[in-house]
Amino acid sequence: MVKYLGKRIFYIVLTLFIVSTITFFLMKFMPGTPLTNQAKLTPGQIHQIYKQYGLDKPVWQQYLVYLAGVVHGNFGISFQFSNQAVSYLIGSRMGPSLIIGGQGMVLGVLVGLVVGSLGAVKANTWIDTTATIVSILFVSIPSFVLAVLLQYYLGLKLRWFPIADWGGFMYTVLPTLALAASPLAETARFMRTEMVDVLSSDYIELAKAKGLGKVGIIYHHALRNSLIPIITIIGPLTVNIMTGSMVVENIFSVPGIGEQFVKSVLTNDYPTIMGLTIVYCAMLCVVLLITDILYGLIDPRIRLSGNNN
């Protein structure tokens, strides 16, 4: 276990190192400098500003300085947003993203589990058909379309929830719903397949032969065993939530990192883009590591030996 953990953490660090290196050099290849109105500045002023941002040093020194900063959680200073430190910018925006992302994930997975298992238990009935249609619709309709529709009908027409901005719990409802659609659909699809498999296995036959009630069989045997593989799709679902949050946060003006990422992309705020890229990767790596460990703990048949097969 310790050996496995060590190996995994080593790979995470390696991945983050490669990602920061690639983003650093990509950004160095980009045309333009942080100085928007260079013509009006004297060479002395330009030199001074370059010195302030550390741009007067050769590229390899800038790279080392940058790497040292990343290790300490310092991603430099934002070009656009009133010279704030990128790490402060990200840190202050992390909360809302984690809240709506977490809520969306939990809601989506829970409802998806129910929809998926209903579909499997009542296979080939109208319930199954409805569950399939719901999951196909939610997996296909892009999050940005769904978010706008939710905002218009539940927010503007029915006035159940605030249409945008950030405040209490009520403000998180619509973004959460918009984000939950994709995990809901994926979980339901996956759960249905798993559950159908489990329901046709020998130990379910045995439980039936023992005379257990239908609810008991489904709750004690089928549900628990089909839940295990669901852990493996948590990683991909996290990616979906991250992708979705970029537009959903924009549409509902949630002050989160997704909104910040899009804003920085549109304004060429390179240090913030680099910082957020590394943060996204780190979050995904940690989620993947946790799900792998959980999978090993819950299902003892899978050994954490360090190699994949």
Add this chain to the structure above:
Amino acid sequence: MVDNAKPISAGDFKPVSAADRGKLDSEKISAPSLTFLQDSWRRLRKNKAAMICLVILIILFILAFGSGFFETHNPNATNPNLANLPPKIPGIDINGFNGTIEQSGTRVNAYVQAHAGNAYYILGTDYLGRDLFSRILYGTRISLEIALIASFFDLAFGVVYGIVSGWMGGRVDTIMQRIIEIMLSIPNLVVMVLLILVLKPGMSAIIYSIAITSWINMARLVRAQTLELKNQEFILAARALGESSWKISFKHLLPNLSSVIIINLMFTIPTAIFFEAFLSYIGIGISAPQASLGTLINDGQKNFQFLPYQMWYPAIVLSVLMIAFNILGDGLRDSFDPKGRE
């Protein structure tokens, strides 16, 4: 017991004619033998939803790529006098398609107000007076082009990567798998955004970014399947007979991988379409004045409260595209792997 059997004479027998001989063969297989693909196609044809989606996709393909022949308006031509006109189809008098629009409680004919004369736009115009129908067709064409490009890279790169990694094994496999693991721990969208920033937004940047991100899943699945096939007898036989690795992978591996490849392809396509629309939606994809379903939805969303058709139509087309590819993908998976559904 009385033996009442008739005596047999030579006249009771006659030689079997050539025509009768065929009927007598009990070993003969009466149904035509089907290849793997024919068999899957037969199963797919029974899946009504998948067939409907296939037809919808074919129609969309024809409409989008043939749009040059019947589009009545130039998708990029602006006409500020005729901006924001609602849909109007001559001869149809249903609210929503007759060129009228709700303005402060009463329905007014927007075409008369704009002095549009005999002009009509079957899906209306956008805020610059561009024909929405032509723009949607153009955007659909971009989406489908992206779909084709993504499939090409999936096949050309993903499949080859998977086969090489699985077939070679050993150190090559380890290194190739590490590369994939690193790629997997970066969200695809982030890779795309970084590339697009470096390459300047536009169609080619989207193509490159899809090329870099779309093949990974395919490579993993193909590798897993190759590892399984590699140790089977027919591959061993081919190797024992001295076939080259190239020939084995083309003649023996590829046909056996075809179901995995086709199924996964059908799931790459909606993902690629989604990413293009997504990037265009946030404003770093296809740039103005060209239309993409993503930019159309973004434009339409600003006016959604007053001119809902401007977002509904592109959103419906995009959703139908995605739904059709997803259902067709599900149908193909069931028909290639029939034990999954029953």
